[in-house]
Amino acid sequence: MARMKAHVWVMPKTTVLDPQGQTIHHALTSLGYSKVQRVRQGKFFVLDLDGLSAEEAKTQVEKIAREVLTNPVIEEFRYEIVA
Amino acid sequence: MKFGVVVFPGSNCDDDAYHAVGAVLGEHVEFLWHRSEQIPGCDAIILPGGFAFGDYLRTGAIARFSPVMRAVERFARRGGLVLGICNGFQILLEAGLLPGAMLRNRDLRFICRHVHIRVENTDTSFTCAARAGQVLKVPIAHMEGNYFCDPETLADLERNRQIVFRYTTPEGRLEDSANPNGSLAAIAGICNRERNVMGMMPHPERAVEAPLGSADGLVIFRSMVESLTRHQTGSNAEVKASVPA
Numbered sequence: 001m002a003r004m005k006a007h008v009w010v011m012p013k014t015t016v017l018d019p020q021g022q023t024i025h026h027a028l029t030s031l032g033y034s035k036v037q038r039v040r041q042g043k044f045f046v047l048d049l050d051g052l053s054a055e056e057a058k059t060q061v062e063k064i065a066r067e068v069l070t071n072p073v074i075e076e077f078r079y080e081i082v083a
Numbered sequence: 084m085k086f087g088v089v090v091f092p093g094s095n096c097d098d099d100a101y102h103a104v105g106a107v108l109g110e111h112v113e114f115l116w117h118r119s120e121q122i123p124g125c126d127a128i129i130l131p132g133g134f135a136f137g138d139y140l141r142t143g144a145i146a147r148f149s150p151v152m153r154a155v156e157r158f159a160r161r162g163g164l165v166l167g168i169c170n171g172f173q174i175l176l177e178a179g180l181l182p183g184a185m186l187r188n189r190d191l192r193f194i195c196r197h198v199h200i201r202v203e204n205t206d207t208s209f210t211c212a213a214r215a216g217q218v219l220k221v222p223i224a225h226m227e228g229n230y231f232c233d234p235e236t237l238a239d240l241e242r243n244r245q246i247v248f249r250y251t252t253p254e255g256r257l258e259d260s261a262n263p264n265g266s267l268a269a270i271a272g273i274c275n276r277e278r279n280v281m282g283m284m285p286h287p288e289r290a291v292e293a294p295l296g297s298a299d300g301l302v303i304f305r306s307m308v309e310s311l312t313r314h315q316t317g318s319n320a321e322v323k324a325s326v327p328a
Binding site for chain 1: 141144148176177182183184186187188189190191229232233265
């Protein structure tokens with residue numbers, strides 16, 4: 001039951017248009033970064049956890065990511081628990 | 084007949100909706116704070132525009148977990164009329180009461196201007212007083228109004244005639260230049276399969292009197308009143324009675 005952190009990455013699904021990523025890509029191209037092929041913009045969350053076993057942390061973070069941090073229509077997520 | 088206008092921290096079109104229903108149409112209307120766990124005696128609920136909870140995380144994502152939304156969901160599932168306008172539409176999407184999601188406007192700008200929308204279906208409690216194909220001039224004011232859903236959902240929406248409004252030219256023609264935000268299939272408003280929950284990005288409550296530049300939005304509130312009057316002794320009365328006060 002140590003203190004842990006959860007890192008959660010939320011990204012727009014690849015099938016969904018990402019106008020923000022496109023705009024950043026466009027800016028990078030005009031700055032001369034011609035090797036950048038594509039930019040996708042997402043979100044990164046850090047959750048400080050306390051009083052959970054590693055297994056509980058995993059279950060809870062996955063539920064939070066799925067039900068709150070992500071809109072499954074347009075986004076997908078991945079996460080990791082770090083000590 | 085009683086309308087309830089939900090007020091979230093960050094709602095900013097609640098007074099406009101209250102004015103449209105109360106002052107312009109002369110119907111009974113009350114505000115409902117987001118912490119209310121009940122919506123006593125309401126025949127119709129309006130989720131107004133604004134920036135509920137600062138639109139943090141995603142538009143409508145925090146608001147959908149408000150206590151009042153549990154009551155609104157129960158009310159909707161029992162057939163009660165629920166209208167979500169702009170941010171209210173976004174909240175209905177997040178709550179899963181309507182299908183799909185909102186993306187940023189395709190040009191990434193906040194757009195605030197009058198647009199034209201065509202009534203695609205008059206067989207709803209929100210458009211029964213309108214003419215089929217009628218073009219309404221109403222304002223939009225949003226950053227995330229670019230409606231998106233997967234192809235299967237879009238096919239369902241088309242098949243079940245759930246697309247209530249589309250962005251068109253003033254003459255009612257579908258053109259890409261008349262689509263202000265890039266919405267899929269130029270969708271400006273949809274309803275659920277049961278036709279008792281509708282969400283729309285344009286603001287009918289800001290177009291209810293000539294000095295506002297248009298009174299075209301009034302037809303939506305009139306439709307709701309007409310529909311409720313027609314069903315007062317029927318199914319809606321049962322809905323009202325079955326929702327705990």
